[in-house]
Structures are given as structure tokens and as C-alpha cells.
Amino acid sequence: MSLTLTRYPGNPLLVPSPLNAWETDNVFNAAMARHNGLIYMLYRAQGLDRISRIGCAVSADGYHFNRLAEPVVAPANEVESFGVEDPRVTELDGVFYMLYTAYSPQGTRVALARSTNLIAWERLGVVLPDEDNKDAVLFPEKIGGRYAMFHRRPPDIWLAYSDDLLHWTDHQSIMQPRPGQWDSVRIGAGGPVFKTPWGWLNIYHGYNEDRVYCLGVALHDLDDPARILKRQDEPVLCPLGPFEQWGDVPNVVFTCGGIETEDAYHIYYGGGDHVMAVASVSKAEVRAFAKT
Numbered sequence: 390m391s392l393t394l395t396r397y398p399g400n401p402l403l404v405p406s407p408l409n410a411w412e413t414d415n416v417f418n419a420a421m422a423r424h425n426g427l428i429y430m431l432y433r434a435q436g437l438d439r440i441s442r443i444g445c446a447v448s449a450d451g452y453h454f455n456r457l458a459e460p461v462v463a464p465a466n467e468v469e470s471f472g473v474e475d476p477r478v479t480e481l482d483g484v485f486y487m488l489y490t491a492y493s494p495q496g497t498r499v500a501l502a503r504s505t506n507l508i509a510w511e512r513l514g515v516v517l518p519d520e521d522n523k524d525a526v527l528f529p530e531k532i533g534g535r536y537a538m539f540h541r542r543p544p545d546i547w548l549a550y551s552d553d554l555l556h557w558t559d560h561q562s563i564m565q566p567r568p569g570q571w572d573s574v575r576i577g578a579g580g581p582v583f584k585t586p587w588g589w590l591n592i593y594h595g596y597n598e599d600r601v602y603c604l605g606v607a608l609h610d611l612d613d614p615a616r617i618l619k620r621q622d623e624p625v626l627c628p629l630g631p632f633e634q635w636g637d638v639p640n641v642v643f644t645c646g647g648i649e650t651e652d653a654y655h656i657y658y659g660g661g662d663h664v665m666a667v668a669s670v671s672k673a674e675v676r677a678f679a680k681t
Contacts, residue, residue, distance in 0.1 A: 392606050392678040394626045394656055394668035401632055401664035402657075403432060403446055403454055411436040411460055412444055415637050417659030420478035421580065421646035422485060422507055428648055429507045430454055430657065431461065431476050431487065432665055435637075440464060441472030443489070445508060451648055451655060451667070462502065462510050468493045469500075477645050478507070479527040479581045481536075486554065488525040488538070491515065499525040499540060501554060516555055524577030524594075526645075527554075528614070529584065537614060539578035539591075546576055546593065548615050563615045564607065566595065571624050572605055573597045579604065580646035583654055584611070585672075587679035588618050592625065592656055594643050602641040603627040604658065608679055619679065626658070626668055636661015 403416050412434035419432035430446040443462035446454035462473050474490040474497075484503055487510065491500040499517040502510040517525065517540060524541035531537070535550040538557060546564040549557040566573050572595025582589040589609040596602045603624035610616035628640045644658040655669045 390674070390677045390681045391623050392621055392625050392670060392674060393623075394604070394670050396626075396630070396666065396668045397452065399452060400630070400666035401660060402452060402667055403430065403456070403665035405434075405663070406456070409436070409458060411438075411440075411442050411463075413437055414439070415663050416444065416665055417636075417662050418475045418643055418645045419657055419659070419665055420476040420487065421648050421657050422478045422480060423648065424485075424507055429478075430665065431478055431507065431646075433474055433476065433645075433659075434460065435472075439472075441474045441492070443473055443476050457508075461508055462487075462489070465512070468495060468498050468515060470494065473500075475523065475645055477526040477578075477580055479529055481527070481529070486527055488516075488527060490523040490525075496521040497523045499523065513555060516557060526578045526581050528589070529581050532612065532614065539582075541577040544575040546578055561615055563609075564593070564617065564620070570622065571595065571597055571601070571603050571627070574600075576605075579644040579656070582609065582614075583647070583649055585675060585679065587676070589614055590654070590675060592644055592647065592654075595624075600640065601628060602643055604642055604644060604656070606678070621678070625670070626656070628661070630660065630666075632664050632666070633660040636663030638662040 415435040442460035446456035448454040471492040476489040501513040528537040545562040576595040604626040607620040647656040
């Protein structure tokens, strides 16, 4: 069985706001989290200055969001001077940790921040120093007593481990592009993986020679995520709608997070690097995919 995501008919969920100068152009690539019965969207935003900041919108149902007037994370040091981009948020022991891309003349660096309320964030600094890197995301629990993280040394998805979230070792490439397929040029992690009875469910992104960004799915062993149990040949979502094909960057669907409910996984994604949308898959479909 091939797994596919079904778009919410009310997309897009969030569009740029002319009321806030920092998000007049694009709102996209959002981390997602639950807190106190609400769903939080931590989204990347750009205004006329093209500097990326991270805004916050809150929802009771996951479809209708109210946004804060000011960003919750904005560039604050020299490694962020060009922007803070593409956050991924994972809750560990009651604390929310955000991995994000710090962009500056030095390049792109993976940085870490933490929060107890998803609004006020404490920076912990760059955690993968001295290398251009991005698409980093923490696992939602320890594996073998250590923290685990996906990151991206082009063109592959890499896995690394840490005892303290700040110093990362045992780096290994675990997924590579596939020549001749939709993810033939470069791949990267999406949001935090979902734990299922059959393995870690990984919704990742990739693109081909035509630079069409799609989403794919892989299933990783629960005890050893470097071991890929299944990787679907077909993408689960590709740009089709107008806001996915004709955004700030054309032909892009890109996820940084999702929400699990009782019977489904909801994958929130940026369309065309311009707006936020959501597409879903039922747990029954994931079960069938895992068992075939």
C-alpha cells in the first residue's frame, strides 16, 4: 500500500499579514506543539527586509489560528544576522526544545533554544559548530539512554547522539538521495518523528533535478533509527495547488512539524515558501503501510 497525505480543504491555514511588518511577505515552515490543551504553530516569517523571524499562532482545533503580534524569536547575535529559520520543536521531560537554522555571513548553523511555554525562548547556542548544516530535529525520547537527532550534511540525512543536547557525536549518514526518483538530488528531515508500534514514522522532504520539493515517508527501527525498515518509492505529497506551485519559491511543500491525534497524523507544511497548510493520514493507513 502506498501512503499519501490528504489536504485539508480549508487550506491555507495561515497567510502573510499586512498588519505586521515582519511577516508581510511569507509565513511558512512551522514547528508544531501541544501545550495546555492548545496547538501552537511556531512559523518562519519574512517581511519586506527578507529577514526570517519566528512567529507564533495558537489554535484550539488545529485549523483556525490566532497569531501573536510580535515574533517569539528574532535575530539576536552575529550567527543569526540574516535570520532564524525553519524551527523544529520537540518536548522532552516537560521542556520544549527548538532546533533552528541560524543564518549569517558565516553560513547556516544548527542552533538550540528551550522554553516552558513556547513563547519565551532561552538560547543554548550553536550545537553543530563550524559546519554548514540545517534540517535538524530532535527525537521525542532518548534512544539507548541518549538524545538522538537527525540533521543534514548534504545531500543526506544524518543521525547523531548526545548526552546533554549540546555536544553531538557518532554522526552517521543513514538516508541518501535515490537517483532517478523524486528525491534524487537532496533530502532532509521534516518534523520530529512519530513513535508507532512498527517504528519511527519519518515524513521527510526531498527534491529532484527540477527542484520540485515533495514529501516522502520512511519507517525507522525503534531501537536503532539508522536501520530503515521501509522507505516508500512514491512521495506522500507533491506541489499541486496554486499556493504550492506559485509561491515565493515555486513548487515547494516542506514540513517542520506535525500533530498526532487519536486516529491520525496531521502534517503541517509550507506551500511555496509563502503560506502554511496541513495534510493528514489516518493511523489505519499507516498501519497498512507498515505491514505491507
